[in-house]
Every structure is written in C-alpha cells, then in structure tokens.
Amino acid sequence: MTLKIIGAVCIIISCTAIGFSLSYRVHGRYRELTELKKILYLLSGEIKFGSSTLEEAFQTVAERSGPPYDGFFSYLSEEMQKRNSVTLAEIWRSGLETKLKAARLSKGDREILLHVGNDMGCLDKETQLKTLALAGEQLEDVRKSLYIELPKKMKLYNYLGILAGVFLTILLI
Numbered sequence: 001m002t003l004k005i006i007g008a009v010c011i012i013i014s015c016t017a018i019g020f021s022l023s024y025r026v027h028g029r030y031r032e033l034t035e036l037k038k039i040l041y042l043l044s045g046e047i048k049f050g051s052s053t054l055e056e057a058f059q060t061v062a063e064r065s066g067p068p069y070d071g072f073f074s075y076l077s078e079e080m081q082k083r084n085s086v087t088l089a090e091i092w093r094s095g096l097e098t099k100l101k102a103a104r105l106s107k108g109d110r111e112i113l114l115h116v117g118n119d120m121g122c123l124d125k126e127t128q129l130k131t132l133a134l135a136g137e138q139l140e141d142v143r144k145s146l147y148i149e150l151p152k153k154m155k156l157y158n159y160l161g162i163l164a165g166v167f168l169t170i171l172l173i
Helices: 002-049 054-064 070-081 088-098 107-120 125-171
Strands: none
Touching: 002 054, 002 070, 002 107, 002 125, 054 070, 070 088, 088 107, 107 125
C-alpha cells in the first residue's frame, strides 16, 4: 500500500511538473518575441544612424543581445565577412535553421524572420528600414495576441498537468 501511495505521488508530481514546464515554455515565447522586437529596432537604428555595413550592424546587434539571438547575428556577421558567393538570404535561412533551432519561436514567427532575411541583402537602405519596421509591427501583433492568451494558456497547462497526474493515478490504482 505504501508503494502505491509513493507511486501515486510521483505520478502526480511528474505530470504537474510537465504542465508547469509547458506553461513556462509559452511564457518564454512571449519573452523571446519581446526581445526579438527590441533587436529588430536596434538593427534598424544601426542601419539608419550607425552608417555601418550590414556585417558591422549584425556584429553590434550580436554584442548587445542575449541568447539565442547573439549567436544568430554573430553567425550572420561571420558568414558575410567570408565573402563567399552566398547571398544574405541564404546565410539568413541557414542561420535561422541552425542557430535559432532552440528558440521558442513558432512557425509563423520564423516565417516573419525569413521574409526579413529575404529582403535585407538586396534592397536599399530605406527599403531595409521599412522591412524591419514591418517585421517589428508583425511581431508586435503576434506578441499582443499572445499576451491576451498567455494567462489562459498558462493556467490551462498547469491544470492539465495536475489533472493528468490525478487521472493516471486513478487509472493505475
């Protein structure tokens, strides 16, 4: 009987932890979207006022941002400095797939970033700034809708974890 109780408690605690983990992940996506929006504004400022090349702007952004975006922008800067016959769009896509794999971005968020990369290297300064502004607006829209849903989703994951643990316990006893 004691083993059943210990097992039941372990199951409930494990499922609850999974629920809280999923809740934390949703909140982490919100924080990353906020960080990404700030980074795009920083990149826009570097292009507009810094009078620097894209390589230098990417390096500056990498130095001022946190993980995982620092690695992404460092990668972009390093690959552009190599001067291979690869376009910025290809470097951007490759960096998105490799350096931002661990980011908590959804498929839609990645699509927004992919469009930014496709437009960055081949356009003039003004169009690059407009592309970054548009991406910032799109991310802000996603962020606002996520902010509205955030408390509901977090509660849902927390409660589902607890209830799944209780359900499994009842099922196994």
